[in-house]
Every structure is written in structure tokens, then in C-alpha cells.
Amino acid sequence: MRNALLLLSWCGLVLTVLPALLYFSGVSDTGTMKGLLLVGTGLWFCARIPLPEKRDRDEDAL
Amino acid sequence: MAEFEREPVPQERLKSLRSFVSLYAGEHVAGTEFMIGPLFLAAGVSAFDLLIGLLVGNILAVLSWAFICAPVAVSERLTLYYKLERICGSGLVRIYNVANGVLFCILAGAMVSVSATAVGLPFDMKMPSLEDILPNSVGWVGAVVLIGAVFGFVAAKGYDAMARVASLSAPWIALVFLACGIVALPALGINSLAEFWEVANRKIWTGGDPMTGQTKFTIWHVIFFAWFCNAAMHLGMADMSIFRYARKWQYGFSSAAGMFVGHYMAWISASLLFAVQLMADPSNGKVAPGPMAYSAVGVTGLLCVVIAGWTTANPTIYRAGLAFQALYPRSSRFTVTLVAGGVATVGALFPGIVMRLLDFVGLYGTILVPMGALIVVEHYLFPLWGLERELASRRGIRFSLTAGVSWLGALGVCGILNLVFGVQVFFLALPGWLVAGLLYFSLSFVRKPGARPTHTAAGEVPNA
Numbered sequence A: 001m002r003n004a005l006l007l008l009s010w011c012g013l014v015l016t017v018l019p020a021l022l023y024f025s026g027v028s029d030t031g032t033m034k035g036l037l038l039v040g041t042g043l044w045f046c047a048r049i050p051l052p053e054k055r056d057r058d059e060d061a062l
Numbered sequence B: 001m002a003e004f005e006r007e008p009v010p011q012e013r014l015k016s017l018r019s020f021v022s023l024y025a026g027e028h029v030a031g032t033e034f035m036i037g038p039l040f041l042a043a044g045v046s047a048f049d050l051l052i053g054l055l056v057g058n059i060l061a062v063l064s065w066a067f068i069c070a071p072v073a074v075s076e077r078l079t080l081y082y083k084l085e086r087i088c089g090s091g092l093v094r095i096y097n098v099a100n101g102v103l104f105c106i107l108a109g110a111m112v113s114v115s116a117t118a119v120g121l122p123f124d125m126k127m128p129s130l131e132d133i134l135p136n137s138v139g140w141v142g143a144v145v146l147i148g149a150v151f152g153f154v155a156a157k158g159y160d161a162m163a164r165v166a167s168l169s170a171p172w173i174a175l176v177f178l179a180c181g182i183v184a185l186p187a188l189g190i191n192s193l194a195e196f197w198e199v200a201n202r203k204i205w206t207g208g209d210p211m212t213g214q215t216k217f218t219i220w221h222v223i224f225f226a227w228f229c230n231a232a233m234h235l236g237m238a239d240m241s242i243f244r245y246a247r248k249w250q251y252g253f254s255s256a257a258g259m260f261v262g263h264y265m266a267w268i269s270a271s272l273l274f275a276v277q278l279m280a281d282p283s284n285g286k287v288a289p290g291p292m293a294y295s296a297v298g299v300t301g302l303l304c305v306v307i308a309g310w311t312t313a314n315p316t317i318y319r320a321g322l323a324f325q326a327l328y329p330r331s332s333r334f335t336v337t338l339v340a341g342g343v344a345t346v347g348a349l350f351p352g353i354v355m356r357l358l359d360f361v362g363l364y365g366t367i368l369v370p371m372g373a374l375i376v377v378e379h380y381l382f383p384l385w386g387l388e389r390e391l392a393s394r395r396g397i398r399f400s401l402t403a404g405v406s407w408l409g410a411l412g413v414c415g416i417l418n419l420v421f422g423v424q425v426f427f428l429a430l431p432g433w434l435v436a437g438l439l440y441f442s443l444s445f446v447r448k449p450g451a452r453p454t455h456t457a458a459g460e461v462p463n464a
Helices: A001-014 A018-024 A028-046 B017-027 B031-044 B049-074 B079-089 B090-119 B140-157 B159-185 B195-203 B221-229 B249-280 B289-297 B299-325 B333-349 B349-355 B355-382 B391-395 B399-420 B429-446
Strands: none
Touching: A001 A028, A001 B159, A001 B355, A018 A028, A018 B159, A028 B079, A028 B159, A028 B289, A028 B299, B017 B159, B031 B090, B031 B249, B031 B289, B031 B299, B031 B355, B049 B195, B049 B221, B049 B249, B049 B355, B079 B090, B079 B355, B079 B391, B079 B399, B090 B140, B090 B289, B090 B299, B090 B333, B090 B349, B090 B355, B090 B399, B159 B249, B159 B289, B159 B299, B195 B249, B221 B249, B221 B355, B221 B429, B249 B289, B289 B299, B299 B333, B333 B349, B349 B355, B355 B399, B355 B429, B399 B429
16 A cells, blocks of 8 residues: 555656646647646645655654 | 754764755745745846856855854754853843744745735735835735734644645655746747757846846855855854754755755746746736746646745744744743744735845845854864853853854944945845854953963863
8 A cells, every 4th residue: 555655656746747848848738737737736645645754763853 | 843952962863864855855945936036037137147156156055054064063963052052141042032033934924925926816816016015905915814824823733734744745846846947948938958048048037137126136146145045054053953963064965955956946947937927928027926836837836836835934933933932931832933923924914025035035144144153163263272162151151242242243244334335135144154253253362361272173172
């Protein structure tokens, strides 16, 4: 489950910048780019929030 | 910060390089980057001055962290506040804390303003322009008060949950900034990287006159701004509190992650967004991050402006609350943080503050940075000249006159440089730091006339 969420979150992160690159290259239009960015954002947060945080013992103190 | 506030961090609690890299990368991609980038454009900077100036300034900032802040922090392993208390006495540190708290509130206010531009967008709120000083509409007041109240309340409740949101948002925010920059390029007529330099010079950063109310920026302004916008953290030594956990002083170079993601890529991207807006309508000088990000990347941009503003405003309000609480230790943290949030909200109501963010950031560094010079001078020079370190702590002094005169003297010199000689605020932090160090060393030396060089290794305390 953890690995699946991690994979999804990384897909989300890629989708946060890839649509912009496709738009710059002329491959996608504005609407598609904005829609994909939103999907990437949703994926990142939906997959990341349930993942337990990996912290060092005194992370808070930092 | 609940641990090791008044003792050195023990060896077993030191942290890995990765922690510092992610901390810096997250902390320096804030909502205010959306404001700073456009303000460079409004300052009439040229493409060469901006791109090279930011490169040089950010390298100098990283070197300041690596060669000045981190070595002292690793050697002492104390927080800035405790170290200052030992040098200056608790009375002077309280004054420093108040100055720090007020400046934090104004900074948080700028972040509230940034988020308000995103929240107000769906309601067709009138956005503030570069010339606006007072609140420009009832809608603006409503959006700022709403956002300020939410930010202040969440900060007062403690920011554990928000800190989690901040840590998981950080990489996403950085990539949305990058996406904004990439998407802005075709709108500016750049369809391949080969066209970038020519268009950047001709259409984007043309180096012309600044916009109304803004200072004209040269490469020196850009270098000094990039170097000193976080001067309170490096030369001012505030990040001693962070690097006291570092295994080696070389971890100071991890600050490069924050500088080159937040203060290079994000500033340039935000600047490009403003260029797109100006190209579409040259009369639209409104620096409103919400609409700019929305027009580039849609709802994602709007979310990014709100989340970047929120995740950075919260710890800033929280820190301001802690600084004020030092004045009244018996008051509840909840109440003082709410008050800090209220002060930040009042500041956010006035667009004049956020539209002059570059000047404010310069002032912020100038006021706080001289205290860092005292720590550096004590650490490196005092042992060599046989001067007693941490005098306030050793002799139970509550207010070190030597330290107080050095701080105020440095601020006085900066004031004269600014008011009499017209030196702009962006250039004052360095002379302030040098004057404070020189004054502190001279006054300490005068107070101990018999002092001679002893060639003691740095870090030892000859008079202990």
C-alpha cells in the first residue's frame, strides 16, 4: 500500500510539471495543460496525505 | 523549538545533510516569491543584471551561510537567542525579540496579502496596484481580514498540522513555480530556448525606467538584494538555531537548495508571469499573484498561491508570537500569537507595504544583522586578543551596554548613510554588520586595556 501511494505521489509530481513542458513544446493546448496540472496536484496530495511522515527523531526541533 | 534551548545539542542528536537540504528547499519557496519576482520587473532591471545578479547574490548568500553562520553554529551548538543572551544579557535580547517580532508580523502580513489576491479572485475583487498605499476596496479589506483571521487562529492553535502540510507541499509548490515559468514563455513569444536571451532583453527585462513608486535596480541592487534578503538568517546568525544540529560546518552549503530553487527559479518564474500580464495590457501594473498564477496554470496556480502563502505565514506568525511572549512570559502563547496575527492582518490591509516588499526586506536585514556580527567577533577575535567572551552570562549582566551601543551605533551609521548620503536600504546590511563588529570589538578592547594577542585557537575561552 505504501509503495503504491509513493508511486502515485511521484506520478502526481511528474504531472505537476510535464503538462507545462508539453504546452511549451506545442503538444498540448492550454485547457489540457491546466486540467493535467490539476490532476497532478490532486494525485500528489491524495497520495501523500495518508503516507506516514518519515521523520528523524528531532525533526521538530529543527 | 522545545529541545536544547539552553544547552548545546548533544552529538547523538545531530542530523544528516538531507534534513538540511529539504528544510532549506522548503522554507525558501514561499508565497512572497510571487511578489518579489514581479517587483524586479517593476524596478526596471535588465536581463543580464537580473540573471547574473541573482546568480552572484545567491552564491554570496550560500557562502555566508557556509563560512560564517554554520561554522559558529557547529562549534557552539546553541540557539541564536541563548547565545545572544550570554553575550548581551536578557534585557537586550528582549528588545531584539520585539524588533524581530514586529518585522516577522510585517513579513507575515505580506504573505496574507499574497493569499488574499487568490481568495478574492473568484469574487472579482479589485486587486491593489503598485501605487496603492491604503486599502483600495471593501472587498480587499474583507479578503485580508478573513485570511488574516484564519492564519492567525491556526498559528495560535499551534502549527503541527500546518507544518505537515508545509512539508508535503514544498516540492509541489516548487514545481508549480517552475510550471508557471515554462507556461509563461510561449505567451512572451519564446518557443524555443534559443530564443530566450533575445526576447528576454527585448521584451521582458528591458532595463528601462522603473514603474511609479519603485526604485531603479542595477546589477548591484540585484546582487545585494539576493545576498542580503536573508541576511538576518546568515550574517545575522538566526540560522545558528538550525545548523547547531549539523554534523559538519560544510552542511552550510545545503542553503544552496533554498537559494537556487526559491530565490532564483521561483523569482524568475514569478517575474515572467508579470511580464505576460504587462504584455497583454501594459496599463495593468497590478502585482496580484492570484490572478497571475491563475491565468498561467489555472486552479493549480490559485491553490499554489494560497498554500504557499499559508504554509509560510503560519510559522512566521507563530515565531512572532514567541518573540512577543518573551516580553510577557506569563501571557498565554495562544493570546500573543492571536495578537501577532492581528498585527500581521493590519499590516496586510495596506498594499503600500507589500508593494514595497523589496525595501522592507532590505530594512529587515539592516535592523537584525548587526547582532550577528557580535557573535562572530566574539567567536573568532576575542580569543586571539585575550578578551572575555559571554561577559553578560559570566558576570550576571542583564543589559550589556557594549553590545547595545554596538547595535544601536551600527543602526545609527546605517541611518546616516541612508538619510544623509542617500545610500539605499538594499546596501545597508553589510556596513551595518561591519560597523557593529568593529564597534563591539573596539569597545570590548577599550574596556580591557591590558589585552594583547594570545594566539589562542578559536573556540577556547582564555579567561574562563
